[in-house]
Amino acid sequence: xxxxxxxxxxxxxxxxxxxxxxxxxxxxxxxxxxxxxxxxxxxxxxxxxxxxxxxxxxxxxxxxxxxxxxxxxxxxxxxxxxxxxxxxxxxxxxxxxxxxxxxxxxxxxxxxxxxxxxxxxxxxxxxxxxxxxxxxxxxxxxxxxxxxxxxxxxxxxxxxxxxxxxxxxxxxxxxxxxxxxxxxxxxxxxxxxxxxxxxxxxxxxxxxxxxxxxxxxxxxxxxxxxxxxxxxxxxxxxxxxxxxxxxxxxxxxxxxxxxxxxxxxxxxxxxxxxxxxxxxxxxxxxxxxxxxxxxxxxxxxxxxxxxxxxxxxxxxxxxxxxxxxxxxxxxxxxxxxxxxxxxxxxxxxxxxxxxxxxxxxxxxxxxxxxxxxxxxxxxxxxxxxxxxxxxxxxxxxxxxxxxxxxxxxxxxxxxxxx
Amino acid sequence: xxxxxxxxxxxxxxxxxxxxxxxxxxxxxxxxxxxxxxxxxxxxxxxxxxxxxxxxxxxxxxxxxxxxxxxxxxxxxxxxxxxxxxxxxxxxxxxxxxxxxxxxxxxxxxxxxxxxxxxxxxxxxxxxxxx
Numbered sequence: 001x002x003x004x005x006x007x008x009x010x011x012x013x014x015x016x017x018x019x020x021x022x023x024x025x026x027x028x029x030x031x032x033x034x035x036x037x038x039x040x041x042x043x044x045x046x047x048x049x050x051x052x053x054x055x056x057x058x059x060x061x062x063x064x065x066x067x068x069x070x071x072x073x074x075x076x077x078x079x080x081x082x083x084x085x086x087x088x089x090x091x092x093x094x095x096x097x098x099x100x101x102x103x104x105x106x107x108x109x110x111x112x113x114x115x116x117x118x119x120x121x122x123x124x125x126x127x128x129x130x131x132x133x134x135x136x137x138x139x140x141x142x143x144x145x146x147x148x149x150x151x152x153x154x155x156x157x158x159x160x161x162x163x164x165x166x167x168x169x170x171x172x173x174x175x176x177x178x179x180x181x182x183x184x185x186x187x188x189x190x191x192x193x194x195x196x197x198x199x200x201x202x203x204x205x206x207x208x209x210x211x212x213x214x215x216x217x218x219x220x221x222x223x224x225x226x227x228x229x230x231x232x233x234x235x236x237x238x239x240x241x242x243x244x245x246x247x248x249x250x251x252x253x254x255x256x257x258x259x260x261x262x263x264x265x266x267x268x269x270x271x272x273x274x275x276x277x278x279x280x281x282x283x284x285x286x287x288x289x290x291x292x293x294x295x296x297x298x299x300x301x302x303x304x305x306x307x308x309x310x311x312x313x314x315x316x317x318x319x320x321x322x323x324x325x326x327x328x329x330x331x332x333x334x335x336x337x338x339x340x341x342x343x344x345x346x347x348x349x350x351x352x353x354x355x356x357x358x359x360x361x362x363x364x365x366x367x368x369x370x371x372x373x374x375x376x377x378x379x380x381x382x383x384x385x386x387x388x389x390x391x392x393x394x395x396x397x398x399x400x401x402x403x404x405x406x407x408x409x410x411x412x413x414x415x416x417x418x
Numbered sequence: 419x420x421x422x423x424x425x426x427x428x429x430x431x432x433x434x435x436x437x438x439x440x441x442x443x444x445x446x447x448x449x450x451x452x453x454x455x456x457x458x459x460x461x462x463x464x465x466x467x468x469x470x471x472x473x474x475x476x477x478x479x480x481x482x483x484x485x486x487x488x489x490x491x492x493x494x495x496x497x498x499x500x501x502x503x504x505x506x507x508x509x510x511x512x513x514x515x516x517x518x519x520x521x522x523x524x525x526x527x528x529x530x531x532x533x534x535x536x537x538x539x540x541x542x543x544x545x546x547x548x549x
Binding site: 027030031034035037038039053054056058059060061062064065068141143159160161162163164248387 | 443447481508
């Protein structure tokens with residue numbers, strides 16, 4: 001069965017397919033059209049920008065694909081930012097891995113810069129200046145960036161994985177399907193948050209809720225009721241990152257908070273949606289699943305996804321006059337670090353913390369052998385680190401992480417049942 | 419119903435999985451062995467087989483890992499899916515383009531049991547070692 005004729009292609013798409021714009025553009029367009037066929041898109045649309053996840057080294061195939069593009073004189077056709085890699089170019093001494101892996105990782109990074117991508121090296125491109133606007137059609141990779149763009153900014157992207165993200169950036173085109181369409185952005189399940197009002201003030205509520213959403217809603221688009229304006233950008237970021245780790249969440253709505261969900265009716269078709277309820281018992285369970293322990297900790301890692309400049313300022317204020325007794329890592333971007341300024345940086349360094357940029361502590365060997373579990377405020381870090389690094393994890397709020405770092409052992413308040 | 423997602427041809431043994439699999443974190447790319455502890459087929463190898471599975475799972479980095487496995491010969495020689503999966507299609511499509519392989523990806527039903535020798539192409543998946 002041939003479905004190619006179902007995707008309407010414009011003349012410029014056809015000339016790209018014919019190789020008139022070079023071999024690299026031809027291969028990129030073939031992949032975009034293939035994905036349009038698979039997703040039964042009616043046509044391709046223009047995208048205004050891209051964010052590439054494929055610059056993180058996972059093997060020779062990624063290098064070969066980028067090299068093929070560079071060799072054929074190809075470059076990206078829209079403004080394109082780059083995700084984290086496995087190296088911190090500002091602090092190279094932090095890397096504890098194999099030299100050969102570092103060489104290949106660096107080569108993959110350089111190839112992407114050669115293609116015209118901006119060396120932003122961040123998983124939080126929505127914290128860079130000039131971010132996407134409501135309704136803007138974009139092609140983003142990196143699961144937390146995808147869910148933030150769709151949910152919090154109201155920009156439109158499907159989940160573009162390795163190769164597909166670069167193919168969209170090169171062609172400037174994407175399949176018109178899924179989250180690029182009005183219909184594809186409607187909620188498919190309603191989630192009611194039924195917890196004591198004061199818990200909405202707690203940072204930890206949001207990654208725990210996100211973990212629960214991913215585990216219980218999978219690929220669906222939840223419309224969340226029961227939150228309010230206290231769910232600020234950093235909290236929605238933590239929620240989305242956790243949901244996109246435990247599940248395949250690419251979009252959520254928070255009724256009354258996120259831009260497309262002024263009311264529940266605005267994001268649902270006429271009735272009949274499945275309704276789920278999440279209470280504090282469910283969040284306590286999420287906390288246990290993500291990691292809970294007593295006793296000594298080996299290290300702390302915060303800032304996954306990359307800490308915002310507001311987050312760095314908050315951290316700087318909270319650690320003022322304190323000193324950590326365990327290794328304490330803060331993952332952030334070059335951009336947020338510069339924005340937060342020298343006094344925030346000095347305060348964080350005086351506390352004894354190590355700043356990590358361009359990469360993240362759960363994807364590359366930076367944390368050495370530790371004598372106990374690692375504490376984090378991130379649902380995403382807690383989800384992936386045990387498998388990637390072989391460490392135990394305790395999840396807690398930023399405040400709990402700081403108190404525990406100063407004591408060298410787990411100190412948790414008991415608001416989420418721990 | 420048979421729907422061809424990536425054209426190609428494969429002939430070999432069949433491994434039929436009931437549960438979705440992530441190629442990033444779920445499989446040892448160097449050997450093709452399934453290492454996901456929660457997967458019922460943990461310990462079996464996807465190298466050199468026609469792999470049948472409901473769909474992929476997890477990280478979008480799986481496309482690179484699948485392409486890398488096809489490059490090294492530790493990946494499946496063909497894939498039978500219950501429903502379309504863009505990450506799997508991407509990984510296979512890029513591997514076929516870069517390494518001149520012809521790994522097919524087809525949405526179709528799988529014959530059972532999985533014992534014997536099978537062919538997979540645009541016509542579907544069939545057993546070929548019985549008269």
